[in-house]
Amino acid sequence: MTTALCPGSFDPPTLGHVDVLRRALHIFDKVVVGVVANPSKAPLFTLEERAALVDELFDGQIEVVGFDGLLVELASELGATALVKGLRESADWEYEIGMAHMNRHLTGIETVFLPTAAEYRFVSSSLVKEVWRLGGDVAALVPEPVMAALASKQEP
Amino acid sequence: MTTALCPGSFDPPTLGHVDVLRRALHIFDKVVVGVVANPSKAPLFTLEERAALVDELFDGQIEVVGFDGLLVELASELGATALVKGLRESADWEYEIGMAHMNRHLTGIETVFLPTAAEYRFVSSSLVKEVWRLGGDVAALVPEPVMAALASKQEP
Amino acid sequence: MTTALCPGSFDPPTLGHVDVLRRALHIFDKVVVGVVANPSKAPLFTLEERAALVDELFDGQIEVVGFDGLLVELASELGATALVKGLRESADWEYEIGMAHMNRHLTGIETVFLPTAAEYRFVSSSLVKEVWRLGGDVAALVPEPVMAALASKQEP
Amino acid sequence: MTTALCPGSFDPPTLGHVDVLRRALHIFDKVVVGVVANPSKAPLFTLEERAALVDELFDGQIEVVGFDGLLVELASELGATALVKGLRESADWEYEIGMAHMNRHLTGIETVFLPTAAEYRFVSSSLVKEVWRLGGDVAALVPEPVMAALASKQEP
Amino acid sequence: MTTALCPGSFDPPTLGHVDVLRRALHIFDKVVVGVVANPSKAPLFTLEERAALVDELFDGQIEVVGFDGLLVELASELGATALVKGLRESADWEYEIGMAHMNRHLTGIETVFLPTAAEYRFVSSSLVKEVWRLGGDVAALVPEPVMAALASKQEP
Amino acid sequence: MTTALCPGSFDPPTLGHVDVLRRALHIFDKVVVGVVANPSKAPLFTLEERAALVDELFDGQIEVVGFDGLLVELASELGATALVKGLRESADWEYEIGMAHMNRHLTGIETVFLPTAAEYRFVSSSLVKEVWRLGGDVAALVPEPVMAALASKQEP
Numbered sequence: 001m002t003t004a005l006c007p008g009s010f011d012p013p014t015l016g017h018v019d020v021l022r023r024a025l026h027i028f029d030k031v032v033v034g035v036v037a038n039p040s041k042a043p044l045f046t047l048e049e050r051a052a053l054v055d056e057l058f059d060g061q062i063e064v065v066g067f068d069g070l071l072v073e074l075a076s077e078l079g080a081t082a083l084v085k086g087l088r089e090s091a092d093w094e095y096e097i098g099m100a101h102m103n104r105h106l107t108g109i110e111t112v113f114l115p116t117a118a119e120y121r122f123v124s125s126s127l128v129k130e131v132w133r134l135g136g137d138v139a140a141l142v143p144e145p146v147m148a149a150l151a152s153k154q155e156p
Numbered sequence: 157m158t159t160a161l162c163p164g165s166f167d168p169p170t171l172g173h174v175d176v177l178r179r180a181l182h183i184f185d186k187v188v189v190g191v192v193a194n195p196s197k198a199p200l201f202t203l204e205e206r207a208a209l210v211d212e213l214f215d216g217q218i219e220v221v222g223f224d225g226l227l228v229e230l231a232s233e234l235g236a237t238a239l240v241k242g243l244r245e246s247a248d249w250e251y252e253i254g255m256a257h258m259n260r261h262l263t264g265i266e267t268v269f270l271p272t273a274a275e276y277r278f279v280s281s282s283l284v285k286e287v288w289r290l291g292g293d294v295a296a297l298v299p300e301p302v303m304a305a306l307a308s309k310q311e312p
Numbered sequence: 313m314t315t316a317l318c319p320g321s322f323d324p325p326t327l328g329h330v331d332v333l334r335r336a337l338h339i340f341d342k343v344v345v346g347v348v349a350n351p352s353k354a355p356l357f358t359l360e361e362r363a364a365l366v367d368e369l370f371d372g373q374i375e376v377v378g379f380d381g382l383l384v385e386l387a388s389e390l391g392a393t394a395l396v397k398g399l400r401e402s403a404d405w406e407y408e409i410g411m412a413h414m415n416r417h418l419t420g421i422e423t424v425f426l427p428t429a430a431e432y433r434f435v436s437s438s439l440v441k442e443v444w445r446l447g448g449d450v451a452a453l454v455p456e457p458v459m460a461a462l463a464s465k466q467e468p
Numbered sequence: 469m470t471t472a473l474c475p476g477s478f479d480p481p482t483l484g485h486v487d488v489l490r491r492a493l494h495i496f497d498k499v500v501v502g503v504v505a506n507p508s509k510a511p512l513f514t515l516e517e518r519a520a521l522v523d524e525l526f527d528g529q530i531e532v533v534g535f536d537g538l539l540v541e542l543a544s545e546l547g548a549t550a551l552v553k554g555l556r557e558s559a560d561w562e563y564e565i566g567m568a569h570m571n572r573h574l575t576g577i578e579t580v581f582l583p584t585a586a587e588y589r590f591v592s593s594s595l596v597k598e599v600w601r602l603g604g605d606v607a608a609l610v611p612e613p614v615m616a617a618l619a620s621k622q623e624p
Numbered sequence: 625m626t627t628a629l630c631p632g633s634f635d636p637p638t639l640g641h642v643d644v645l646r647r648a649l650h651i652f653d654k655v656v657v658g659v660v661a662n663p664s665k666a667p668l669f670t671l672e673e674r675a676a677l678v679d680e681l682f683d684g685q686i687e688v689v690g691f692d693g694l695l696v697e698l699a700s701e702l703g704a705t706a707l708v709k710g711l712r713e714s715a716d717w718e719y720e721i722g723m724a725h726m727n728r729h730l731t732g733i734e735t736v737f738l739p740t741a742a743e744y745r746f747v748s749s750s751l752v753k754e755v756w757r758l759g760g761d762v763a764a765l766v767p768e769p770v771m772a773a774l775a776s777k778q779e780p
Numbered sequence: 781m782t783t784a785l786c787p788g789s790f791d792p793p794t795l796g797h798v799d800v801l802r803r804a805l806h807i808f809d810k811v812v813v814g815v816v817a818n819p820s821k822a823p824l825f826t827l828e829e830r831a832a833l834v835d836e837l838f839d840g841q842i843e844v845v846g847f848d849g850l851l852v853e854l855a856s857e858l859g860a861t862a863l864v865k866g867l868r869e870s871a872d873w874e875y876e877i878g879m880a881h882m883n884r885h886l887t888g889i890e891t892v893f894l895p896t897a898a899e900y901r902f903v904s905s906s907l908v909k910e911v912w913r914l915g916g917d918v919a920a921l922v923p924e925p926v927m928a929a930l931a932s933k934q935e936p
Contacts, residue, residue, distance in 0.1 A: 556878075557874060557877070560874075589878070589881065590877075590878040590879075590880075590881035590882050590885070591882075592878070595878060595879075595882055599850065599882065599886070602849050602850040603849065603850060603853075604850050604852070604886055605886065608885070609885075
């Protein structure tokens with residue numbers, strides 16, 4: 001049985017995330033989302049909120065865990081076959097490839113890159129939040145439950 | 157009538173900015189500079205100072221407005237035909253193209269990229285400030301009024 | 313009056329080309345397509361066929377000329393305000409920026425880059441031809457008249 | 469059951485190819501190598517030789533097929549879950565991502581990118597052949613059977 | 625006599641740094657390491673600790689100085705022939721090339737780029753610290769004295 | 781004594797080449813230009829013409845040799861300390877870094893990259909020839925002896 005571990009902040013999950021996770025489900029027997037507990041920037045949503053949103057979007061098809069330590073240790077605990085990362089063109093390719101080499105160095109774990117669908121290439125969580133904070137309409141960029149969650153936050 | 161909206165922090169305007177704005181004036185009937193009121197890093201010059209510097213450099217040929225919200229809303233208010241961005245090689249191309257797609261998604265506005273003149277490719281406001289703060293000579297990189305404005309600041 | 317000169321091989325025109333040309337029409341008073349007579353690779357369509365296809369697609373809104381010499385000379389003859397190039401992510405950015413600097417060096421002409429719509433970023437004439445030659449379906453990637461023109465060619 | 473289709477010219481297979489294929493075997497239940505019959509450049513080894521070399525290297529663990537048409541059709545015939553490509557830093561990332569989007573457009577097939585091991589990042593078949601043709605020692609860059617196959621060719 | 629000035633934070637020195645400095649010693653008569661006193665991020669090691677580590681690693685072969693001002697001024701004081709920077713693939717190439725042009729503009733000093741050894745391409749000080757803080761094993765990525773120095777710090 | 785080997789086609793030498801070679805002379809005790817006898821594309825100038833042009837430009841300060849085999853073998857024969865390559869932004873960075881790693885793998889030789897002066901970043905031999913063949917003025921891009929040599933060729 002193959003298991004994919006998909007790490008990220010998911011603050012909040014976007015349609016780009018949903019696209020990559022759907023595709024990971026085609027390739028791996030089991031997909032686990034690892035939600036970074038404390039991202040380097042203060043998150044808009046709590047760990048619990050972010051985990052619950054991912055969970056709701058995939059309705060049990062995907063296991064969701066929060067984590068706070070070394071990604072490769074979580075991967076070992078889960079017996080993960082590979083790490084899976086979506087690769088937007090705007091992603092920091094160099095950063096991701098460096099992390100992939102480091103992670104392989106640490107425990108031998110593979111990283112698998114899935115190119116994001118062309119129509120979501122410009123959709124990152126941080127850009128979505130930036131637009132939303134300024135009052136822009138992001139309804140076409142995030143799933144419905146995320147729109148509801150955004151509406152419940154004070155900011156705009 | 158075509159109108160270009162050129163957004164930026166202009167903290168301070170450099171000869172690279174001047175070059176791009178001069179070229180935008182060749183292409184568009186009207187050029188408006190949109191000065192970001194609150195850039196993500198604390199600016200050296202106030203919004204008023206930055207706007208005044210751009211205004212002085214173009215002597216009425218260019219309209220200057222400060223803004224604090226969504227760039228595409230300002231573009232709509234102004235009836236702008238397109239956003240115009242200079243593209244230094246050292247610019248974060250991926251970031252700019254992501255913003256361009258996002259802005260087109262939001263209101264359909266085009267983004268036009270003008271390559272910065274080769275001799276100014278390494279001239280960014282932040283690098284100019286970094287060199288100036290350490291006492292380096294930036295007189296060949298910024299217009300004269302900016303040199304005068306820098307001299308009036310305490311730092312070096 | 314501003315005039316854009318849009319150079320290319322257009323062998324054949326794709327929906328990506330159509331998208332960029334439509335957008336150039338928003339920005340410039342007049343758009344001229346310059347079809348390269350003798351591209352470095354032997355073209356599938358003759359110069360006449362390629363020019364006729366572009367002409368048909370825009371129904372008189374766009375002037376189409378073939379050319380065989382220096383692009384900047386054509387630009388001077390036409391009194392063009394700027395060269396316009398679509399910029400797919402997959403485009404050879406470095407090549408285009410080098411050409412832009414060279415052309416500016418030769419006659420001072422500006423080059424304006426328009427980012428291709430996200431959904432057409434992978435659509436180049438050469439990839440369309442490669443897929444079509446192997447029997448793949450390219451109907452969603454080129455305008456209808458181009459599909460008809462492809463059908464009239466022997467290859468697949 | 470998941471099946472990976474790994475396309476390429478394999479002219480000849482390098483240690484970089486071997487590394488990527490070994491890793492594909494960890495992730496997928498079955499790995500098929502699709503050897504391009506007629507690469508754009510005239511190959512050094514015949515299709516039969518290239519296929520036999522890949523076969524020998526993996527000793528039955530990997531299925532090897534030659535193909536001449538559209539990659540996505542081969543993928544459909546094989547019922548492949550995904551295409552797998554190694555991604556050297558020196559690879560034409562833009563080209564690969566364009567192909568991935570095109571292939572997804574044509575049949576919905578995913579492309580999975582595996583980063584090549586750091587120590588093989590500079591090892592491409594074409595660079596290996598270039599060095600070998602000039603008499604350089606490539607023994608540390610290709611598997612033993614490939615060294616033997618190279619020795620049997622006339623060139624150096 | 626030629627002198628290379630190699631600037632950096634060295635917080636801490638990695639095997640990638642050691643590799644680049646060894647190679648600089650082959651090319652230049654004298655190599656000076658310039659340790660940035662106050663990097664933009666708060667360093668883990670003090671300036672004295674960082675300088676002492678570099679010094680210990682090269683055992684007198686390399687001169688080590690801390691500095692706080694303009695790099696090109698230090699270069700002038702030292703009579704340096706050139707600045708030397710290692711270039712990992714993951715390095716911010718655009719940033720480095722911009723700095724090189726700026727420094728050449730300021731005093732005419734050259735910048736020489738040495739590509740980092742392939743096996744260290746993913747080894748940056750900041751990634752090493754990130755892994756170490758989370759309890760990962762970095763012994764294969766830094767020299768022995770740095771492992772000892774890390775052990776004496778409280779964090780993990 | 782340090783020796784730099786600067787390989788290239790020099791078909792013809794440009795002001796960009798001259799700039800890089802002048803800077804190599806500041807860093808190395810001796811500079812040797814290695815002119816590729818048979819570049820992959822048929823050259824405009826013969827090996828003898830290209831070597832004579834480089835020789836004339838540096839008036840004995842630089843040794844010029846033609847070569848036909850493995851670059852690293854020439855480097856070994858010359859006892860070269862390092863290979864030196866100019867790095868235009870438009871250069872194929874990935875290609876150059878791959879070659880640098882391969883050459884280091886073959887004999888341990890270093891490659892040193894010097895960034896081309898900003899004003900010559902768009903000046904390549906091939907673009908100069910393309911413009912010249914179409915009748916464009918390249919006098920500001922190549923040294924005077926090259927202009928004379930171009931004039932003696934039939935093409936435009």
